[in-house]
Amino acid sequence: ESDVTGKHSDTMKRGDDRLTAVCAMEPGHAGSPRKRRRPGLGRNPMERFWRTHLAVTQVCSQTWCELQVAYGFEIPHVLTELEERPEVTAGASIHLSREMEVQKVVAVPVLSREDRQAIPFLNLLSMIPALQAGLRVRELPVLGLLEGVFLMGVVDELCYSEKGELVLTELKTRRVNTLPGPAQVKGHNLQVRLYKLLFDSLVRGDLKRDHVISHLRLRPEQALGRGVLEHAGKLSLQVSTFGDLLDLLLLNLSYCELPAVDRLSLEYCHQGSGASIGTRDVPFAEPQLREELRYYLSYWTGHREPRGVDIEEVWKCNTCPYKEHCEWKLEEGSADMVTTPTKRTIT
Ligand code: SF4
Incomplete structure (x- = not known):
């Protein structure tokens, strides 16, 4: 592994010096069961489905079939069955093993919604210095307000090319050993372009405290749980409430001086052999992307009905x-x- 200067990086080679966290339920805490809610009349899908934000992948799924996305909320038990398919779990384990090549993954107990949101914030805070040092990072959280809707996602990989360009790569694992067709590629392209839009606006300092608090409906005064505080301590971060952590993140983003993403890439990998099938560069044009995004979000904001397939x-x-x-x-x-x-x- 090389950093932007072309020198070998000890941190990259060891891979276990850097920590990234995943949520774990505090022992004895039952968590929230997935409830089935019937759609209510006269409310837009964000309200009907109790969404404070959307995942980037949910917006990208609309390129396949919007009705399928809507049914995912209306008939959630079918979605649960899909999540348990072998190809889904195989893809998740390939992603995890790639992540563990560059950073150690630890489970952090969470007690509240603020604790849960603190995990991606801590991960982002731990990855900013790595990127500043020219290192490769994986599973980097991105978030922000785009076209009036709060979006969140996780970038598979960011690294610098030999020319010093910041390259964003999304890994797609495939059951078959062939590149995907245009219908699937459409969603993949949208995903990396949205990630760039979110990352670039983060490092420009566009994320505001009020966006996070009001859109995600979180309590800044909420004390962070013991597990989250312990993890923050390991990263040498001194915080006690969710608001402290949010302020620290916004301060770091404002002064990080990280560049915008220069290049977008999709990498396809065969699940069975783990071998690469191929890579594709993805072009980026912000005006067209924003227009597409406004169209997809207009379903969520109740300005039109979901569409079935053409x-x-x-x-x-x-x-x-x-x-x-x-x-x-x-x-x-x-x-x-x-x-x-x-x-x-x-x-
Ligand atoms: Fe599924 Fe086809 Fe209906 Fe979309 S239009 S939800 S793909 S059956």
Whole structure:
């Protein structure tokens, strides 16, 4: 591994000097069971589904089928079954082993919503100096207010190229040993472009205290739990409340002088062998991206209904876990198209 100056980095080689945290439930704390909530009338999806923010991956899933995303909230038990599929867990373990090549992952007990949000903040705080030192970081949290909606995500990797460019890479693991088709690539491209938009605005100091407190509905005066405080201590950070930690993060971001992302890349890797299938560079143009984002968010803010797949992409319904429930499929009378696609001619 090399840093921007081309010198070898001891920290990178050891990989266990740096700490990154994941949430663990405090022993004896039952946590919140996943509840099924029926959609309410007259409220937008952010309110109906009790969303304070959206994950970048949720917005990207809209490129595949918006109705599928909506059903993910309305019929959550199907989503749970999807999360347990072997390819999902195989992908997660490849990501984890890559992360552990550069940083040690530790479980930190959490007691409150503020504790839970403190974990990505601490991870971000621990990665800023690593990036300033020219090191590679993995699983870097990004967050911010874009087009009126608070978005959060986790960047797979940021590192400097030999030319000194800051390169953002998203790793996609695949069950099959081939590159994905255009329908899947559309969502992947959107994901890395949104990550760049969020990262660049973070290092420009655009994130405001009020954005976090009001959009995420968190209490700045809330004392951080014992586990979070212990982890902060290991990172040499002196904080006692969630507000202290947020202020420290905003201060670090304002003075970090990190560059914007120069290059976006997608890396595809085969789950079975772990071998690379290929990489693709992704172009970036902010005005077009913001226009796309406004379109996708207009569903969440209640300005339009969710869309099913386009007629040319009805093949997506064949493997959709919601096809038995899907109003688009029933209303459009497309059941025949789905089960017998060869009978249909698309002009
Ligand atoms: Fe979307 Fe087709 Fe699934 Fe309906 S059946 S949610 S249109 S993919």
